[in-house]
Amino acid sequence: MAKYSAAEARAKFHEVLTLAKTEAVEIHKHGKPAAVMVDAMKYEEFLDYVEDLEDTVAILEHRLNPGDPSDWKPFEQVVAELGLDNLADEEV
Numbered sequence: 001m002a003k004y005s006a007a008e009a010r011a012k013f014h015e016v017l018t019l020a021k022t023e024a025v026e027i028h029k030h031g032k033p034a035a036v037m038v039d040a041m042k043y044e045e046f047l048d049y050v051e052d053l054e055d056t057v058a059i060l061e062h063r064l065n066p067g068d069p070s071d072w073k074p075f076e077q078v079v080a081e082l083g084l085d086n087l088a089d090e091e092v
Contacts, residue, residue, distance in 0.1 A: 001026050006034065 002019055006029045009016045016025050020037040027035040038046075079085050 001036075003028060005029070009037075 001024045002016075003026045004012070004016055006027055009025070009027045016027075016037060019025055021039045025037040026033050027037060073081075076085075
């Protein structure tokens with residue numbers, strides 16, 4: 001990972017921006033990490049990956065402790081709450 005001071009990153013912004021397309025660039029302020037610059041597409045991929053991991057954790061937590069079945073919602077209710085009840089009527 002490339003590292004720049006905040007002043008250096010400001011002075012060489014085009015260089016830092018170009019470098020961030022291929023690798024993460026750490027920006028330091030007063031000698032300590034303050035920010036990381038990454039390619040926008042890589043950032044979106046990272047967010048998607050984190051969301052998938054959070055979903056996986058939620059599923060695993062539910063499998064370990066499914067809770068009281070009397071608290072579960074019927075499938076039809078979940079479909080309606082998500083607004084998916086009209087999808088069955090649409091042609092594919």
